[in-house]
Amino acid sequence: MPKHSLRSQMLSQRRALSHEAWCASSRAAQLNLLSLDEYARAECVALYAPVHNETDTEMILCDALQTGKRVLYPAVCGHQMVFRPVERIEMLQEGAFGILEPYPTGVDHQADEADMILVPGVAFDLSGHRIGYGKGFYDRFLHHPGCTSQLIGLCHDFQLIDGAIPVDIHDIPMEIIVSATRIVRISQ
Numbered sequence: 302m303p304k305h306s307l308r309s310q311m312l313s314q315r316r317a318l319s320h321e322a323w324c325a326s327s328r329a330a331q332l333n334l335l336s337l338d339e340y341a342r343a344e345c346v347a348l349y350a351p352v353h354n355e356t357d358t359e360m361i362l363c364d365a366l367q368t369g370k371r372v373l374y375p376a377v378c379g380h381q382m383v384f385r386p387v388e389r390i391e392m393l394q395e396g397a398f399g400i401l402e403p404y405p406t407g408v409d410h411q412a413d414e415a416d417m418i419l420v421p422g423v424a425f426d427l428s429g430h431r432i433g434y435g436k437g438f439y440d441r442f443l444h445h446p447g448c449t450s451q452l453i454g455l456c457h458d459f460q461l462i463d464g465a466i467p468v469d470i471h472d473i474p475m476e477i478i479v480s481a482t483r484i485v486r487i488s489q
Contacts (some may be wrong), residue, residue: 304367304467308432311424314459315354320381326457327357329481334419335364336485339451339477344417345371347384350401351394356455356480361392362432373410376402381441383409412448425454429474429487430466443473444486455476461485 302310319328334340338410346365348358365372366388384465385403386391396402410419420439422431431454433439443452454475461480478485 302464304432304435305460307466308423308435311432311460312353315423318354318457323354323357324459327351328360329456330356330455330479331358331360333481333484334361334453334455334479337453337477337479339417339453339465343370343451344415345373345415346411347373347412347415347418348387349373349375349419349421351421352398352400356457358419358455359390361419362387365456366376373415373486374401374403374447374465375442376405376409377438380408380441382438384412385409385413400426412443412450415450417453418443418453419453419455422454422456424466425456425478426466427462427485427487428465429454429459429476429478430468430472431475432466437471438472440471442473456480477479 351357372387375382375388376385386407387403393401394401417442422433452475458480474489
């Protein structure tokens with residue numbers, strides 16, 4: 302199935318989630334992520350603010366801050382993306398595309414500064430490929446030289462498909478995909 306068709310189908314299915322289903326799925330996926338050894342070892346984690354029923358990350362934010370991890374969130378600057386530190390959820394404001402992002406204070410960080418980056422997506426496959434919204438912000442950002450961050454896709458179960466997602470040369474694969482019922486480690 303072409304990327305645009307799969308994107309449209311998945312976005313429609315995600316937007317149709319009831320609030321209760323979104324909460325339950327988000328909670329289970331976050332608990333799975335919090336159980337990862339990679340998360341326990343990470344000193345700096347990059348999260349995202351969910352939009353249009355993306356899997357929530359607020360439990361992860363709360364845990365990371367309580368356990369002394371540094372937390373970064375993405376911010377769009379023109380056609381590029383940077384990470385900015387967040388010390389509490391109130392530090393997020395509406396930014397590009399109506400997505401919450403950190404206030405433009407402090408130092409901007411690049412992809413190589415986080416131990417773990419949670420990457421949102423519209424769909425993921427079992428090879429670690431993902432479909433985003435089609436603007437390429439994460440793929441451009443993750444091409445940063447020297448980036449050794451653990452890349453983790455966080456999603457609802459239906460977003461993790463068995464078939465192959467069409468791949469472009471600039472697409473960056475995930476290393477782990479976490480959903481409400483699955484943790485898939487991608488063998489590179």
